[in-house]
């Protein structure tokens with residue numbers, strides 16, 4: 186009897202912890218689909234919908250090793266602060282920037 190109650194308590198605790206962990210990881214995980222939507226709305230006119238770049242805009246392939254070797258922090262910084270002809274996107278939320286970086290990572294061959 187004593188053991189049964191203890192096991193039930195442990196199982197409830199484990200279930201609660203797992204549910205909590207799932208909620209936290211869902212909130213923290215970058216959303217590639219959301220990043221793609223933002224990319225199509227704000228970035229595709231210069232980078233192409235698939236991120237491969239446009240000759241006329243002199244944008245390179247975001248899937249290239251040169252871009253992919255940049256750290257998440259470098260990519261986030263580039264998107265937020267701009268560089269050369271790349272405009273600064275200071276109105277994006279940190280969440281949107283993180284999703285954009287996740288989308289750029291998903292382009293990697």
Ligand code: HEC
Nearest residue numbers: 227228231242243244245252264268269270271272274285
């Ligand atoms: C007005 C055109 C334009 C728009 C819009 C634009 N970019 Fe860019 N982007 C550029 C250009 C041009 C470069 C190259 C800058 C350089 O190297 O001087 C660049 C570079 C980059 C780079 C670095 C890659 C590299 O080759 O150094 C990333 C990452 C990037 N853009 C992401 C984005 C994202 C994400 C968005 C949307 C939020 C966006 N860009 C919107 C023009 C644009």
